[in-house]
Amino acid sequence: MHSSSQTLSRIARVVADGLGANVTERELEGATQLDQVIALDSIALLEFAMGLEREFAIRLEPACMERDFLIDVAGLVKYLDHRSGAGPR
């Protein structure tokens, strides 16, 4: 499995576990912005960010704790690939 695909699947798991929404990897792949597939208020976004940190065993940098960054699916996958060592450095 390609690392980005794996990452998408893990993001979908974070959304399902943390936010209780049944979002598939396929749906995420088709979306440019996360809020196209799930409604995210301010607290939900924080829940999502914390879920990502647990799932990928990383700590998001302060600059990444922003809505625009977190809902940009392609950018987020690239970042998580990079941080978890799966993608190109």
Next chain:
Amino acid sequence: MADLLLDVLAKKTDWKYPLLEERPITASSLIPPLITLVDVFGFLKAYPLYGLMRLCPDWTLRATKTWLVLGYRLLRRAKHRLVAERISQWLGVPLDKGQTLAWRWMHHYTRDRCYHLSTLLKKSPTIGDERSLFGLEHLDRALGEERGVLLVSLHSFAIIPAKLLLRRMNYPILTVRASGRSGLGRVGKRWLLPRLLQLHARILAGSEAVALDDPNCALLIARRLREGGMVHLAADAMSNSSVIVPFLNGRMPLSSGVLDLARLCRCPVLPLVAAYTDSGIRIELGAPLGFRYEGTGEECARANLPILVAELERQVRAFPDQWTLWSDC
């Protein structure tokens, strides 16, 4: 989370549904009118009245304060009656005691308006010193854990001067403010809102604030906490996550955001009480609330909600004439 809190509290006593369910959203409710009365009064306050007050010498401000107190007591008798009845009913005290407390409440109300007026006009009102502060050791100990500190209070009259005093003592606090859009029409939101926010920032006297409706609100709070800083939240603030909970002998909206933020950031939560006294203000910082963070979000809420409600009830009982929302609850 809101549904969960409803379930938790349904087991405690009788109660109502979330505010959003009580007020169904319709297409017409989403589009505000072109101009509202709030726009008109906001304009008068922000421009001609403010300009006039700026031109007046200091003694007129003192005279204004006196007339404001007298005028408010004379003209707002209906409000006094309402507050007296609420206090009597919610605290279970005789009506005559409720009336006494309501007069004191009105006194603090006018005092607070005068404080706002003074800061608005940059007159630097006296707000007290470190002798007004109790329980600072709790805050120092909590800050020493380097996980940030959430300060939780109700909307009380003296909360803004209290935060200003803490800031002057090198305890800067990030605060969450209302959007300021409430009641404004389309014209007001477009043209008046920036000016009103500018004046509100002057009242906050340089304190950092994030708007409740900022999409980054929770993330900014989390960032501040991770840096080891302090954030103040008023648990009775109205927000999308507000639910109505049993409170004293009545019901009030409680923001579940406090519980969510505490759980997600795993930071200590300290109660903050601010009250006007005869000589200035009194600030009390309590020991961290015994929140537990084990288990799921649901389990955390079940464990922590009664602790939060009990603390807020204690605050109102301790200073019954200081809670601003008696007239709105």
